[in-house]
Amino acid sequence: MDFTLSKEHEMARTLFRNFAQKEVKPLAREVDETEVFPRGTVSKMQKLGFLGIPIQKEFGGQGCDTLTYAICVEELSKVCGTTGVIVSAHTSLCADPINKFGTPEQKEKFLRPLVSGEKLGAFGLTEPNAGTDASGQQTKAVLVENEYILNGSKIFITNGKEADIYIILAMTDKSKGTRGISAFILEKGTPGFTFGTKEKKMGIRGSATYELIFTDCRIPKENLLGQEGKGFGYAMQTLDGGRIGIAAQALGLAAGALETTIAYVKERKQFGKSISKFQNTQFKIADMATKVEAARLLVYKAAIAKDTQKVFSVEAAMAKLYASEVASEVTSLAVQLHGGYGYTREYDVERMMRDAKITEIYEGTSEVQRMVISGNLL
Amino acid sequence: MKIIVCIKQVPDTNEVRLDPVTGTLIRDGVPSIINPDDKSGLEAALRLKDEIGAEVSVISMGPPAADAVLREAMAMGADKAYLVTDRAFGGADTWATSSTLAAAINNLEYDLIITGRQAIDGDTAQVGPQIAEHLNIPNISYAEDIKVEGDSIIVKRQYEDRYHIIKSKMPCLITALAELNEPRYMTPGGIFDAYKEKKVIIWGRSDITVDDSNLGLKGSPTRVAQSFPKSIKANGQKVNLDADESATYILDKLKEKYIF
Numbered sequence: 001m002d003f004t005l006s007k008e009h010e011m012a013r014t015l016f017r018n019f020a021q022k023e024v025k026p027l028a029r030e031v032d033e034t035e036v037f038p039r040g041t042v043s044k045m046q047k048l049g050f051l052g053i054p055i056q057k058e059f060g061g062q063g064c065d066t067l068t069y070a071i072c073v074e075e076l077s078k079v080c081g082t083t084g085v086i087v088s089a090h091t092s093l094c095a096d097p098i099n100k101f102g103t104p105e106q107k108e109k110f111l112r113p114l115v116s117g118e119k120l121g122a123f124g125l126t127e128p129n130a131g132t133d134a135s136g137q138q139t140k141a142v143l144v145e146n147e148y149i150l151n152g153s154k155i156f157i158t159n160g161k162e163a164d165i166y167i168i169l170a171m172t173d174k175s176k177g178t179r180g181i182s183a184f185i186l187e188k189g190t191p192g193f194t195f196g197t198k199e200k201k202m203g204i205r206g207s208a209t210y211e212l213i214f215t216d217c218r219i220p221k222e223n224l225l226g227q228e229g230k231g232f233g234y235a236m237q238t239l240d241g242g243r244i245g246i247a248a249q250a251l252g253l254a255a256g257a258l259e260t261t262i263a264y265v266k267e268r269k270q271f272g273k274s275i276s277k278f279q280n281t282q283f284k285i286a287d288m289a290t291k292v293e294a295a296r297l298l299v300y301k302a303a304i305a306k307d308t309q310k311v312f313s314v315e316a317a318m319a320k321l322y323a324s325e326v327a328s329e330v331t332s333l334a335v336q337l338h339g340g341y342g343y344t345r346e347y348d349v350e351r352m353m354r355d356a357k358i359t360e361i362y363e364g365t366s367e368v369q370r371m372v373i374s375g376n377l378l
Numbered sequence: 379m380k381i382i383v384c385i386k387q388v389p390d391t392n393e394v395r396l397d398p399v400t401g402t403l404i405r406d407g408v409p410s411i412i413n414p415d416d417k418s419g420l421e422a423a424l425r426l427k428d429e430i431g432a433e434v435s436v437i438s439m440g441p442p443a444a445d446a447v448l449r450e451a452m453a454m455g456a457d458k459a460y461l462v463t464d465r466a467f468g469g470a471d472t473w474a475t476s477s478t479l480a481a482a483i484n485n486l487e488y489d490l491i492i493t494g495r496q497a498i499d500g501d502t503a504q505v506g507p508q509i510a511e512h513l514n515i516p517n518i519s520y521a522e523d524i525k526v527e528g529d530s531i532i533v534k535r536q537y538e539d540r541y542h543i544i545k546s547k548m549p550c551l552i553t554a555l556a557e558l559n560e561p562r563y564m565t566p567g568g569i570f571d572a573y574k575e576k577k578v579i580i581w582g583r584s585d586i587t588v589d590d591s592n593l594g595l596k597g598s599p600t601r602v603a604q605s606f607p608k609s610i611k612a613n614g615q616k617v618n619l620d621a622d623e624s625a626t627y628i629l630d631k632l633k634e635k636y637i638f
Contacts, residue, residue: 008573011450014409015564049565062567072566 003297012068016075019048020083028080031206032351037162038206041083046117051090054307055099059107060116066241070248070303074296077252078259079348081355082206084252088245089158089207090114093363094121094167097238098185101226110165110185122163123242124154124212125235132368134169135178135232139214141170146221148172148184150214153196156362160210161195164188167238168212169231176229183231185223192217203354240316242363244306247299247319250327250359254292257334257352261285264338264347275337284337288330295323314376321369324359331356379432379526381423382483384493384509385416385451387444391498412447415494419554421561422524423492424455430526433457435486439467439479445578452572453564460486464582469595472500476508477597481588482581483513490531491551495520503553510551518544519553 005013023044031038045051053069055061062068069091077084095114098106113119130136139152150170157166166186173180186193196211226234262285265276275281302319305312331353335342342349360366389408397404412420423434435458436451438444448459462482470478483491491513493506503519510517522541523534533552535542583593591597619627632638 006573007446007449008569011446011453011564011569011573012566015453015566015569019563048563049567053566057567062565062570064566064570068566068570 009067009071012064013071013075016050016072017078019044019050020075020079024076024083025079028082028348029345029351031080031082032203033205033345035200035205037208038080038083038086039162042086042120042162043117045087049115049117050087051117051120052095052115053091055091055095055111055115059099059111062115065303066244066306067300067303070244070299073245073248074252074255074299077249077355078256080206081249081253081352082204084249085158085204085207085246086120088242088249089123090121090163092242092245093123093158093238094163094165096241097123097167097183097225097234100237101183101234102185103222105222106185106225114165119164120159120162122157122159122166123238124157124166124168125239126154126156127152128155132365134235135181137169137171137181139168139170140174141172141182141184141219143172143221147218148221148224150184150186150192150217150219152214154212156199157210157212158207158362160208160212161188161198162208166212167225168214169235172228172231178232179229181232181235182228183225183234184219185225186217186219190217190219201358203351203356203358236313239363240313241306243316243320243369244299244302246359246363247295247302247316247323250320250323250356251292251295251299253352253356253359254288254295254323254327254330257331257349257356258285258288258292260348260352261288261334261337268339281337284333288333291326291330295319295326298322313372317364317369317372320359320364321366321373324356325366327356327359328353379426379430379490380486380488381426381432381434381490381492382486382488383416383420383423383434383436383451383456384479384491384506385420385436385438385447386413386494386497387411387438387440387447388413388497388499410443410446412450413494413497413499414556415496415498415554417494417561418556418558419492419494419552420451420454420456421559422521422552422554423490424562425559426490426524426526427455435460435488437462437479437482437486439463439470439475439482448578449569449572449576450564452576453568454562455568459576459578460581461578462581462586466583466590466594469598470593471598471600472502472504472508473599474593474595474597476505476512477588477592478586479505480509480512481586483509485581485586489548491515491549492521493551493553495553495555506551506553513549513551516546516550517553518546518550521552521554522558524552524554524558 049062052061053064054066057063073084073088098111114121141148141150168184168186172182192215194213196213199209265281268275298319302315305315334349335353341347387410390411393408395404426432427434434456436456437460439462467478496503507517518533520536521533522536525532532545
């Protein structure tokens with residue numbers, strides 16, 4: 001058993017870190033304040049292949065692995081949670097299911113532009129009455145000749161309106177329950193597909209979170225992903241992968257807050273000395289660092305499991321559960337160690353604390369992760 | 379067109395700390411990077427590759443750990459990499475280094491050689507021009523712009539107060555400034571290819587043809603007489619004045635010093 005990263009993973013981390021420090025960090029505060037989607041950063045990442053890291057070269061991807069992708073999301077999220085989730089939602093929730101369940105024609109038409117960076121991806125499962133209970137889908141798709149006619153809506157969709165390609169879950173046969181749910185590939189611009197409210201959020205404020213509305217939206221039959229009625233299973237498998245991305249985002253937020261706080265406590269002086277000289281600070285930093293490292297090991301283990309195991313639901317759930325709770329705890333401690341300054345928007349830890357909370361909620365709440373883990377044990 | 383870029387692995391001086399007691403550099407734990415001038419030279423070569431098509435080879439003389447900077451160069455887009463490494467080459471000054479590198483380059487075909495102007499850990503700016511002398515080809519230093527025209531190269535050579543436009547037939551050697559360009563990032567796939575698909579070719583003493591008297595410590599005529607930390611200049615003065623007041627302030631200071 002070896003816990004050291006390979007040379008290529010270390011070099012990839014250097015690349016992602018340099019990019020994050022130089023291109024992403026200077027914009028993070030502005031992206032949060034203005035709630036403007038960082039399109040310029042996304043274009044730069046597209047050119048460098050950051051949007052197709054774990055996808056095979058055959059379709060224009062980088063031919064790396066899930067671990068490299070997780071390290072990318074981690075390093076981006078260390079400086080900007082918004083940028084981290086844009087890459088995560090695009091890669092795990094849109095490119096990955098097309099790669100896994102799509103036909104060769106669908107991969108050529110949709111996966112190639114997604115990974116080469118021409119197009120951005122998103123995923124629509126959540127509805128006003130189908131959150132944790134994702135089986136309660138009310139969006140319907142009815143096959144009429146060669147087209148599915150889609151009616152309904154989705155909410156809280158990351159990369160909404162900014163994305164070009166969407167994976168949409170809809171009920172094709174309500175009588176079959178979850179076995180009546182199917183997955184579709186939907187392109188922006190399709191008649192009947194519009195965008196509703198943009199959410200005003202506590203954190204990750206630059207990520208576009210939109211309501212998607214379908215009104216007699218016609219999807220060509222060939223855009224059905226995989227088989228009819230298997231969509232719920234595809235969505236659950238997709239979310240297993242997505243949880244690794246969110247766990248990596250949470251890890252990055254925690255690790256970024258820790259780095260920022262270490263630098264701060266060395267500089268900040270009270271009672272005539274640097275506050276890093278006080279045992280309270282030292283013990284808190286030690287606890288934060290230990291939790292960040294434990295989270296990192298779980299996230300990397302889940303990433304490796306995705307590439308080596310057929311089923312990795314438990315690994316992904318544990319990584320997301322732990323890393324997201326560590327993110328909330330560590331970013332909160334980071335604000336505490338910054339004192340009053342940490343509560344102001346002049347300091348990044350304030351934003352990191354707001355960004356962290358969502359990692360305990362989206363792509364399966366912490367409670368759902370506990371259900372997945374215990375369901376496998378009991 | 380075949381381009382050879384010479385690169386050196388150096389400690390990242392932004393990360394180097396000084397030992398407060400001895401005043402010497404603490405190199406432990408300091409990340410190694412491609413020397414910045416060399417990285418711009420590599421970027422210039424890769425841009426020529428993008429524009430007119432070229433095979434770009436990178437070559438480095440150094441310890442086995444220099445493998446990392448050659449992989450990084452391939453992750454940026456270099457096609458081939460050569461590491462010239464042997465205990466016999468150790469302790470080399472600029473003369474022995476340039477003799478060794480020139481001998482290694484003699485094993486390869488080339489139209490253009492690009493080196494960085496100087497390394498941030500040595501600052502001699504001698505190795506590039508010396509390689510050109512050993513190979514008996516023209517050398518153009520301090521390149522800030524490079525263009526290819528037929529079998530010639532046109533270089534803008536930058537000085538502090540002026541520049542020269544110089545045209546030379548190839549083969550020739552150019553030394554590049556970090557100001558030449560903004561080097562590209564690696565790509566994740568490029569990194570994986572550099573480690574999994576491509577290889578670094580290792581050349582030792584027996585792979586190059588050069589006289590022993592020009593190699594390593596013994597072949598190095600340079601003697602370091604003394605080394606000392608640079609004296610610290612007095613702090614400057616900072617003033618906050620508007621444009622008119624600033625002009626008066628500067629004039630007064632210049633008069634004080636009898637400069638004006």
